[in-house]
Amino acid sequence: MSFLSYFISGVSLGAVYAIIALGYTMVYGIARMLNFAHGDVIMVGSFVIFTVVSTFGMNPFIGIAAGVLACTLLGVTVERIAYRPLREATSLAVLITAIGVSYFLQNVALLIFGSNAHQFTSVVSLPNLVLAGGNLTVSSTAIVTIISCIIIMIALTAFINKTKMGQAMLAVSEDRGAASLMGIDVNKTIAVTFAIGSALAAIAGALLCSAYPSLTPYTGSMPGIKAFTAAVFGGIGSIPGALIGGIVLGVIENLSKAYISSQLSDAIVFAVLIIVLLVRPTGILGRKINEKV
Amino acid sequence: MTKNKVRIQNAVTYGMVILFWVVIQVMDKTGHLTSLFKGLLVPLCMYAILAVSLNLTVGILGELSLGHAGFMCLGAFSGAFLTNCLETAVPSVGVRFFMALILGALVAGVFGLLIGIPVLRLKGDYLAIVTLAFGEIIKNLINVLYVGRDANGFHFSMKDTTSLGLDEETGVVLIKGAQGITGTPRAATFTIGILLLLLTLFIVLNLIHSRTGRAIMSIRDNRIAAESIGINITKYKLMAFSISAALAGMAGVLYAHSLSTLKASSDNFGYNKSILILVFVVLGGLGNMRGSIIAAMLLTALPELLRGLNDYRMLIYAIVLIVMTIFNSSPKAIELRSVVMSKLRGGAKKEVA
Numbered sequence: 262m263s264f265l266s267y268f269i270s271g272v273s274l275g276a277v278y279a280i281i282a283l284g285y286t287m288v289y290g291i292a293r294m295l296n297f298a299h300g301d302v303i304m305v306g307s308f309v310i311f312t313v314v315s316t317f318g319m320n321p322f323i324g325i326a327a328g329v330l331a332c333t334l335l336g337v338t339v340e341r342i343a344y345r346p347l348r349e350a351t352s353l354a355v356l357i358t359a360i361g362v363s364y365f366l367q368n369v370a371l372l373i374f375g376s377n378a379h380q381f382t383s384v385v386s387l388p389n390l391v392l393a394g395g396n397l398t399v400s401s402t403a404i405v406t407i408i409s410c411i412i413i414m415i416a417l418t419a420f421i422n423k424t425k426m427g428q429a430m431l432a433v434s435e436d437r438g439a440a441s442l443m444g445i446d447v448n449k450t451i452a453v454t455f456a457i458g459s460a461l462a463a464i465a466g467a468l469l470c471s472a473y474p475s476l477t478p479y480t481g482s483m484p485g486i487k488a489f490t491a492a493v494f495g496g497i498g499s500i501p502g503a504l505i506g507g508i509v510l511g512v513i514e515n516l517s518k519a520y521i522s523s524q525l526s527d528a529i530v531f532a533v534l535i536i537v538l539l540v541r542p543t544g545i546l547g548r549k550i551n552e553k554v
Numbered sequence: 555m556t557k558n559k560v561r562i563q564n565a566v567t568y569g570m571v572i573l574f575w576v577v578i579q580v581m582d583k584t585g586h587l588t589s590l591f592k593g594l595l596v597p598l599c600m601y602a603i604l605a606v607s608l609n610l611t612v613g614i615l616g617e618l619s620l621g622h623a624g625f626m627c628l629g630a631f632s633g634a635f636l637t638n639c640l641e642t643a644v645p646s647v648g649v650r651f652f653m654a655l656i657l658g659a660l661v662a663g664v665f666g667l668l669i670g671i672p673v674l675r676l677k678g679d680y681l682a683i684v685t686l687a688f689g690e691i692i693k694n695l696i697n698v699l700y701v702g703r704d705a706n707g708f709h710f711s712m713k714d715t716t717s718l719g720l721d722e723e724t725g726v727v728l729i730k731g732a733q734g735i736t737g738t739p740r741a742a743t744f745t746i747g748i749l750l751l752l753l754t755l756f757i758v759l760n761l762i763h764s765r766t767g768r769a770i771m772s773i774r775d776n777r778i779a780a781e782s783i784g785i786n787i788t789k790y791k792l793m794a795f796s797i798s799a800a801l802a803g804m805a806g807v808l809y810a811h812s813l814s815t816l817k818a819s820s821d822n823f824g825y826n827k828s829i830l831i832l833v834f835v836v837l838g839g840l841g842n843m844r845g846s847i848i849a850a851m852l853l854t855a856l857p858e859l860l861r862g863l864n865d866y867r868m869l870i871y872a873i874v875l876i877v878m879t880i881f882n883s884s885p886k887a888i889e890l891r892s893v894v895m896s897k898l899r900g901g902a903k904k905e906v907a
Contacts, residue, residue: 342876358880361879528691535688
């Protein structure tokens, strides 16, 4: 039974990674850049929710709505100021501004909230689920996390396949030049991608901090890197890949924490990533790109 | 570039480092150095070495590596371990430090080779994330590593000090997991740092302007074309990667000998450190060693020089980073710059006329 409970909390952690990984994978697929600041957008979202819910004592739903709104605006602004001027520059230059944005967000949060950990009140106030005659308790946060992840995946897939904007995103990710020749506004498409990714980051932040309630300006950075790992693991640019990568990573992390060593769990996660990439160099669901001579 | 031009360029780079050393020495003798700045001198050299060595991988070989701190960590720990091990056998600190530098570079270089064999098959961002993963694995493993020594030889453990099973009288714990290595003599001085930086430059610049270096750069520019004219891709990639790792290991040994307690913490050897070094390389200019040194030194000194602004210094650092990158790389900024430059030049010509 304890295995099952570790497994479920692993899936729930993985679901959070998957939601964050979506942000990475969509931005990478469409703008071809590693948005290193994505993890810090999670942190900003969590702090906004924390302020609205704990400081002003509002309903958690209003908190999440405020967090999503703030992160969306943040994502679009960052894209406009720091990334758009470098659209035609080398990918390394954008990587550096992304790092700069990451430092910037961390330090703004540090100035406003200080370096001490804040206790995040869970946005989920449902009772825990007790199964198998009290032998297995599943936290309500885990259930809500997994359900939200499924809903987000379905909604996002529908958005991309059924709407004009979603099709435009696919087109831009296939070939930016051809897409703009077809009359697609590339800048707008990329801005929308950032908006969606950042909104998802706020939701991920709420779920992450509900499960692990200690909130500091550096809260987002390690989950950000793990989620990025998950995105690469599943095949960067692929939405189902982000889901698979996130869940596999979360389960491996939790099980190795429980059964092997809590200090080595990160090392094990990364080792699995390396092994997978050596066997499948573009991740589990990544497209193989043939090189033309 | 002709041979002469290369020689002049290299001489300028060496000269700049030596000039920096002279200026600091003069300032030190005349008492113009604050103790804060003195404490910064060894890290300045260390970061410059790290930036130059990473530039070999990123700028010359053209592969994005985010695991440079991992190699530095390997060098730091193997070097500090050696220095502490030989405390009784080799009494001279200088000799031990020298041996540690060689061992640190060797260990990091061998690991660079071992990691490079599987990793360099990958491309672009996949390579970046795998090197990041290796860096984190190295850091995590060293964090749980316990090594002790007694009359029976060395004991290793991944759990704690008691499970080492050391002999109570003669046993000494050398590496204490998350507490790291303590008691390393602080032998690293600014002069040694500058000498190591010059050595690094010598190795890297000579490599770049050799047949090997041109082969490495041809892989960067066009892998398929390079392969088709018979260049052994794997061999040259591994060569550049492991030399870069070995130099990072050497910088790690320098770092280890500037601290009394060496820990494999995230602050010291985490992926953030690797990213920091990458920032130096990119801002200094890919493939430009002199730029790497200048960027590493300026950006290391900047937060310290801004110390008067206390809480705002890292904020300013972040803004400087963003603005500098946009100014350096944005096509519009480059165009604007060239327009301004040509106007300035035009104006100057008119004045002459």
